[in-house]
Amino acid sequence: MFARLPGWVRQHLAALRILLVFTVVVGVAYPLAILAVAQLPGLNDRADGSFVTGADGRRVGSSLIGQSFTDDAGRPIARYFQSRPSAAGDGYDPTSTSASNLGPEDVVDAFDDPATQGTDESRQSLLTQVCARSQAVGTLDGVDGRRPYCTSSGVGAVLAVHHAGPGYDGRVTRVVSVNELCPARPFLATYAGVPVSCRSLTDDIAAGQRVLIRGDAPAHPAVPADAVTASASGLDPQISTAYADLQVNRVARARGLSADRVAALVRDHTTGRSLGILGEPVVNVLGLNRALDALTPARR
Template identity: 75%
Template sequence: MSSLPSWIRQHLAALRALLVLTVLLGLAYPLAILAIAQIPGLKDNADGSFVTNAAGQRVGSSLIGQSFTDADGNALPVYFQSRPSAAGDGYDPTSTSASNLGPEDVVDSIDDPATPDEDERGQSLLTQVCARSLAIGEREGVDGSRKYCTASGVGAVLAVHHAGPGFDGAATRVVSVNEACPTTPFLATYQGVAVDCRTPDDDIAAGERILVRGDAPDRPAVPADAVTASGSGLDPHISPAYADLQIPRIARERDLSEAEVRDLVEEHGTGRALGFIGEPNVNVVELNLDLDRATAAP
């Protein structure tokens, strides 16, 4: 070996290191971790925490949420509903993501008649929250109104144009930015000026943005997690408050007493980790599977 050129010795040393590291890190280490993962108590989580239905068929994971809707996206009334998801078409583990919309996203995009082949409509985060809250309120028989939302379920936002430079002087024109014409605006007048519906030609950015609080209660009947997606878009949990809101509907649709449904909810609820980390929650995937086991599957 000593008679070999130095560059060959260097390559052979590198090859030996590659082989040793491949065996250690590419084979021995993964196999050791796999063996540890099969220890009772760890095996279920390592294998994916799969869940099965009443027929014993694997139908998902307790760690990944699901949408309990029909082919048109309408909520199935016999199931507890999950929180919204921005992951792909909803709870897609290959597209886990948040919506990336923030609290200042309050202006919708409207369609321009000049480009009939293009759908330019887009809901702001505020309108998404308003629309979801209204729909949930109607489904659960509670007041779905929220602050800064119109009665029709869009963001209550005005663009107020002033006589002076910037936002100085009296208001000269007011536009309801999330109500495209010919919709009748949620307010008739603002500061004595008639409120107009929005047209594609309106320069919304030139007006002072005003959010109108409305007369909704300070504490909405529909919880926040019912109208906002989680950061991953895969969260299988809802808050106890959202679960409680749905209990009367589930009991009615399943022909169960509310006490029976509440017992199932409590079985699938968890408290704060170590008593102080995080928030209490209810696993909707497991809860709905137990509902199917407790009653005839719809």
């Protein structure tokens, strides 16, 4: 019967049959097969999200996705170990998993112009984010939060240096602290003999030479890198052992436990390198905080 049909009709019917076959195989059979495999013992928990439940049976999180341990105002709760920062949505949002996509050249903050109605143009540079986080962690955990190229106020220590000659030649005529909006007092009084001024919204900082000031911060900051930078996914549930160790004394004081007892719990929730050689040891924050609550339940 099909032999009597025009050639172009037979070609379309063949294409339709192929479409139907692949729809059944790839669109129905394959997903069902993957679903069946995912429900095998040992795999079903990971496939379903690796949820963690509390004593009352309610879900309190996932062992594979980070979460914040802050109060309603966003302040860190001293009783809990803090997670790595997140750039996924409003934080640890699995539907918006992403990094900030900011690199080491991102050192200049943007400020909102009140004259522009309806839009907020302010944005912290990566450098200022790192500086502010390091300062906050240092204050919370009682350590030196200073970092190179950061001001004491927690912003990037960056200058726009203007010269008399073309380009960056000639004597210095004006210096602006680009991340300190007026009327802030600049972190540096003078540069190359010229007074440093705070930044106004009308300053053309792009016309100046960008100069970063290292300051007197230690070469090896007390606050580790994962405490001040988000991961590529923004969902990491673990922190480095260095960041966990930094928080031990603060959590121990807040819970009335000995530092040795809290440090032992950190070790219990530390996962070593994959295959013994890949990556670094990490600590699962949710698991550690739940173990702490089992010892000293959270106050209602």
